[in-house]
Amino acid sequence: MEEKLKWTKLSSEYLFKEQWFTVRKDSCERADGKIIEPYYVFEFPEWATALALTEDNKVLIVKQYRHALGEVCIELPGGCVDSTDETNEDAIRRELLEETGYTFESVHYLGRTSANPSTNSNLMHMFIALGGRKTDIQQLDENEQIIVEEISLDELMELVDEKRIVQSMHLTTVFYALRYLDKIQFVK
Incomplete structure (x- = not known):
């Protein structure tokens, strides 16, 4: 039944192509024969x-x-x-070290999510990292300026309750991390 929902890509044209952002225009056909064109797709690298x-x-x-957004975000x-990361776990360990200077005893995969599956082709891979220790200084990219803070889980929940995390x-x-830590549960 779900196969009837999938589209067939008839053609594709790149309108803009760079390392961090690519836009293409597709022509597609639904299972019922209806042609969908143009359909714009944003290609990004995978995120972690x-x-x-x-x-x-x-x-x-x-x-x-x-x-x-024109804002400083939490x-x-x-x-x-x-492309140098062999796995998504390698990517998040590298990013954690670069952005924070911390290394972690263990990293656990929580799943994947999409910013917008109607237009974005990539996924973000979610992890929880445990046992972090400051082992290095930040190694930021040329355009990054990042402040790192340590907060308690209660303070994190305050940020969530106050809707201060907009990402x-x-x-x-x-x-998903709070579910992993058994800090929140579904009511049955």
Whole structure:
């Protein structure tokens, strides 16, 4: 039944292509024969993020300016999966070290999410990192300016309650991490 919902791509044309952002225009056909054109798709690299806990159970948050919103945002550490990363776990461990200077005893995969599956082709891979220790200095990309803070889980929940974390995929990661830690449960 679900196969009847899938589209067939008839043609594709790249309109803009760079390392961090690519736009293509597709022509598609639905199973019922209806042609959908143009359909615009944004291609991004895969992303990885983590709720990162230190050895003493502090949550690492990062603050950085996000130009598209014109705001300094409170986020979880993370970033793009690079071609040099063998796995998504390698990517998040590298990103955690680069952005925060922390290494972690263990990293657990929580799942994947999409910013917008109607237009974006990529996924964000969610992790929880445990047992973090400050082992290095930040190794930021040329355009990054990141403030790292350690907060308690209660302070994290205050940020969520106050709706101060606007990055929706990071909120999704917080949710799955809290479920992993048995801090929230579904009512049956």
